[in-house]
Amino acid sequence: MTDVLIIEDNMELAGLIRDFLQVEGYSVFTTDSGEKGMKYLAEHTAKLLLLDIMLPELDGLAICRLVREQHNLPILIMSARHGDDNKIIGLELGADDYLEKPFSVNLLTAKVKALLRRSYDMNDDKQLLVDGDIIINRASMQVYKKDQPLSVTSKEYELLVLLVNNKDKVLRKDWLFDKVWGADSFSEPSTLTVHINKLREKIEKNPKEPQRIVTIWGVGYKYEAV
Incomplete structure (x- = not known):
C-alpha cells in the first residue's frame, strides 16, 4: 500500500513534495496525468491523494469526481486557481481539503499528517456501528445502507461516525468542524x-x-436514531 499518491504535472514540484514526505517516512508515488493516476488506483491502494486541478486532458476536478465514485480515500486538492468558487466546487465533488498555490511544503506536510490521522486513527474501539439500515464498518471505512455500499468521502465518513457515536446529543457546529477539519x-x-x-x-x-441528521437552529446538529 502506498501512503500518498501525487497527481501533479509539474514534476519538479511533485518531486519536491515527494522528497519532503519521504523524509517524514511516507511511501509516495507520483504521476503527471489523471489517466495514469486512475490506472494506478485501479491496480494499487493509496491512503491519500494529492491532486492538482490544472492537468492535461482530464483535469483535477474530473479526477476528483471519478476517484470519489470508485474509492474511499482522503483527497487534498492543490491548485493555482484562487477564489471561493473553485474551493466550493472541489469540496462538493468530494475533496477533503483545498490548498492554493504557491504554498509552503511544510504546511502541505502538516495537512497530509492531519488528514491521515483523522481518516485512519479513530479513537473509539467499536468496529461496527449500526443504526437501522445504516451500518458503518470502521475496519474497512465502509458505510452500508440496506446492505448496499454507499460512496462517501473521508470527511463524510468522519462526520457520520461522530454523529452516530453521539446519538441524540446536540453537537455544536464549531465542535464538529474542529473534530473533523481541525481548529x-x-x-x-x-x-x-x-x-x-x-x-x-x-x-x-x-x-x-x-429524520436522522436534524438541524438544531442556531446551535448545530443532532443525530436521531431510527
Missing part, C-alpha cells in the same frame, strides 16, 4: 454544511425533511 484548518466553516447536506442525500429517505 487550524484553512477550510471555511461553511464546508461543514456542504458535507452535512451531502450526507443527508445519501442516508435520508427525504433529504429535505431529514
Whole structure:
C-alpha cells in the first residue's frame, strides 16, 4: 500500500513534495496525468491523494469526481486557481481539503499528517456501528445502507461516525468542524454544511425533511436514531 499518491504535472514540484514526505517516512508515488493516476488506483491502494486541478486532458476536478465514485480515500486538492468558487466546487465533488498555490511544503506536510490521522486513527474501539439500515464498518471505512455500499468521502465518513457515536446529543457546529477539519484548518466553516447536506442525500429517505441528521437552529446538529 502506498501512503500518498501525487497527481501533479509539474514534476519538479511533485518531486519536491515527494522528497519532503519521504523524509517524514511516507511511501509516495507520483504521476503527471489523471489517466495514469486512475490506472494506478485501479491496480494499487493509496491512503491519500494529492491532486492538482490544472492537468492535461482530464483535469483535477474530473479526477476528483471519478476517484470519489470508485474509492474511499482522503483527497487534498492543490491548485493555482484562487477564489471561493473553485474551493466550493472541489469540496462538493468530494475533496477533503483545498490548498492554493504557491504554498509552503511544510504546511502541505502538516495537512497530509492531519488528514491521515483523522481518516485512519479513530479513537473509539467499536468496529461496527449500526443504526437501522445504516451500518458503518470502521475496519474497512465502509458505510452500508440496506446492505448496499454507499460512496462517501473521508470527511463524510468522519462526520457520520461522530454523529452516530453521539446519538441524540446536540453537537455544536464549531465542535464538529474542529473534530473533523481541525481548529487550524484553512477550510471555511461553511464546508461543514456542504458535507452535512451531502450526507443527508445519501442516508435520508427525504433529504429535505431529514429524520436522522436534524438541524438544531442556531446551535448545530443532532443525530436521531431510527
